[in-house]
Amino acid sequence: MNLTATRRGEVAIRDLSKSFQISGRRLDVLSQLSLEIRSGECLVIVGASGSGKTTLLRVLAGLETADDGEVLIDGRPVHGVGSERAVIFQEPRLLPWLTVLGNISFGLEVRGEPQAHARETARQYLSLVGLDDFAEAYPRQLSGGMAQRVGIARALAVQPEILLLDEPFGALDAMTKITMQEELSRIWREENVTMVMVTHDIEEAIFLADRVLVLPQVRGGRVKLIDIDLPRPRDRSASAFVRQREVLLREFGLH
Amino acid sequence: MTLQNIGRSVSFAVGRDKPSPAAALLARMGSASRLALSRYGLVAAFLVLWQVSSTHGWVNPAVFPPLNAIASALWKGITGGALVDDIAISLQRSGLAFAAAVVFAIPLGLFMGSIPAVERAIDPILQLFRQTSALALYPVFILLLGLGEASKVFVIFWATIFPLLLSTVGGVKEVDPKLIEMARVYGASRLAIFRRVVLPGAIPSIFVGMRLSATTALLLLIASEMIGANKGIGFQVMNAQYNFQIPLMFAAIVILAALGLIANSAIVLLQRRLCRWSEPVSI
Numbered sequence: 001m002n003l004t005a006t007r008r009g010e011v012a013i014r015d016l017s018k019s020f021q022i023s024g025r026r027l028d029v030l031s032q033l034s035l036e037i038r039s040g041e042c043l044v045i046v047g048a049s050g051s052g053k054t055t056l057l058r059v060l061a062g063l064e065t066a067d068d069g070e071v072l073i074d075g076r077p078v079h080g081v082g083s084e085r086a087v088i089f090q091e092p093r094l095l096p097w098l099t100v101l102g103n104i105s106f107g108l109e110v111r112g113e114p115q116a117h118a119r120e121t122a123r124q125y126l127s128l129v130g131l132d133d134f135a136e137a138y139p140r141q142l143s144g145g146m147a148q149r150v151g152i153a154r155a156l157a158v159q160p161e162i163l164l165l166d167e168p169f170g171a172l173d174a175m176t177k178i179t180m181q182e183e184l185s186r187i188w189r190e191e192n193v194t195m196v197m198v199t200h201d202i203e204e205a206i207f208l209a210d211r212v213l214v215l216p217q218v219r220g221g222r223v224k225l226i227d228i229d230l231p232r233p234r235d236r237s238a239s240a241f242v243r244q245r246e247v248l249l250r251e252f253g254l255h
Numbered sequence: 256m257t258l259q260n261i262g263r264s265v266s267f268a269v270g271r272d273k274p275s276p277a278a279a280l281l282a283r284m285g286s287a288s289r290l291a292l293s294r295y296g297l298v299a300a301f302l303v304l305w306q307v308s309s310t311h312g313w314v315n316p317a318v319f320p321p322l323n324a325i326a327s328a329l330w331k332g333i334t335g336g337a338l339v340d341d342i343a344i345s346l347q348r349s350g351l352a353f354a355a356a357v358v359f360a361i362p363l364g365l366f367m368g369s370i371p372a373v374e375r376a377i378d379p380i381l382q383l384f385r386q387t388s389a390l391a392l393y394p395v396f397i398l399l400l401g402l403g404e405a406s407k408v409f410v411i412f413w414a415t416i417f418p419l420l421l422s423t424v425g426g427v428k429e430v431d432p433k434l435i436e437m438a439r440v441y442g443a444s445r446l447a448i449f450r451r452v453v454l455p456g457a458i459p460s461i462f463v464g465m466r467l468s469a470t471t472a473l474l475l476l477i478a479s480e481m482i483g484a485n486k487g488i489g490f491q492v493m494n495a496q497y498n499f500q501i502p503l504m505f506a507a508i509v510i511l512a513a514l515g516l517i518a519n520s521a522i523v524l525l526q527r528r529l530c531r532w533s534e535p536v537s538i
């Protein structure tokens with residue numbers, strides 16, 4: 001049986017190259033990258049600072065155009081942003097003049113959904129991220145973790161096939177971070193969405209990923225893909241988890 | 256030892272009786288009056304000093320009449336109707352000019368801020384006009400528009416445009432590009448981005464511009480009325496001084512100060528209603 005025709009949220013990256021001009025010199029950030037991301041998969045991108053993680057994510061989002069190669073989503077080439085993708089940035093990027101509920105329904109509203117209906121949908125996602133009591137609060141009244149949850153709810157509310165996340169928990173403290181990772185893992189399973197996430201945090205990568213993409217430290221080096229075959233929900237203290245950690249740390253030459 | 260101390264202080268705090276409602280009210284009134292004192296104490300001290308120096312002859316009471324003389328001149332001017340016409344004409348001049356500036360400068364500023372090419376084209380001439388004092392141009396406006404109402408309203412309008420225009424342009428340009436990018440990711444059209452991100456983001460700056468412009472409008476109102484008018488509060492200040500009606504002169508000045516304060520708080524009130532999400536900055 002062939003299910004590929006009904007699969008949603010599949011990403012194919014073909015020979016993708018991207019360089020920047022920095023003070024007259026060419027900097028090859030991504031060169032000839034090819035990769036298939038499966039529907040419903042969670043792919044986590046790690047790599048040293050400046051290795052091009054954000055650049056790759058921005059190309060996938062359609063915020064940056066590749067110099068060469070292409071990105072296909074469900075078989076169609078990407079040109080610019082698209083309604084099947086949503087992005088969660090490192091900062092929550094909430095509109096300060098909208099309430100929490102208004103921020104969550106913002107994406108739906110700019111897509112032309114009637115406001116009453118958009119707000120109704122927004123309420124469901126407000127519950128999903130556990131902020132029912134803060135519907136009418138303004139962003140300045142939220143903590144960092146709460147604001148980031150609002151950003152996540154806003155992205156999920158438009159029901160994307162693909163969720164692109166760039167270090168979404170990078171600015172949070174360790175405890176909040178763990179809670180958020182657990183919540184994200186639960187939401188990901190419930191919403192059946194393809195996730196591509198950039199992180200600096202090896203433990204976060206192993207906790208969430210089906211596969212980890214390691215971008216090379218040296219320019220022009222080869223990317224590596226590492227399967228994380230651990231049962232879910234994952235236990236950070238399990239010996240298999242710790243072993244995976246060591247494997248990944250070795251990739252960074254830290255072990 | 257320390258632990259015991261902590262324990263004792265905790266039980267002390269818990270064991271303390273709840274204050275009675277009357278005491279609570281007194282305490283609230285006390286803190287309210289302290290707040291009022293810290294906020295208006297200096298103003299009150301200034302007024303007291305004025306009154307005492309004037310009545311005791313520490314300053315020349317002919318130049319600094321006692322407050323009660325000013326108050327009675329003010330009262331007579333308003334109830335007798337002598338100052339009412341002046342207030343009306345001054346309000347009309349500055350109100351017209353300010354309204355025209357709002358209608359002209361805010362849309363132009365939004366347009367300039369949104370489209371860099373437009374700003375590049377307009378900015379040099381704007382800077383040239385802005386750096387030329389409006390008062391220096393007043394004779395030109397008089398030549399063009401005559402000595403009547405038109406030239407006065409126009410000179411006020413002219414000076415009032417610039418703070419509002421520059422604040423609006425600045426407000427639009429300072430909208431966080433990350434928010435605009437976020438809206439773009441959700442597929443917002445250019446118009447939607449303008450309406451839902453740029454405009455609300457620029458509103459606090461526009462209000463700052465409106466407050467600066469209101470101040471400018473009153474400044475230019477007085478200057479133009481002192482130069483060539485036979486009515487208006489600015490005229491009354493000058494005229495009362497010529498005729499040595501010093502309490503009347505101060506009464507006119509008090510009216511001016513009151514107008515400025517009222518205009519400012521009206522704008523702040525409007526801002527509070529329009530942007531409950533942010534606190535107005537005081538300038």
Ligand SMILES: Nc1ncnc2c1ncn2[C@@H]1O[C@H](COP(=O)(O)OP(=O)(O)OP(=O)(O)O)[C@@H](O)[C@H]1O
Nearest residue numbers: 020021022029047048049050051052053054055056
């Ligand atoms: N708009 C741009 N113009 C010029 N150079 C850029 C631009 N964006 C990124 N770069 C360069 O591309 C390289 C990769 O940047 P990128 O932001 O993708 O790295 P990253 O892997 O996300 O790093 P970090 O972990 O620090 O976030 C950097 O050397 C950066 O200087």
Ligand SMILES: [Mg+2]
Nearest residue numbers: 053054055166
């Ligand atoms: Mg990055």
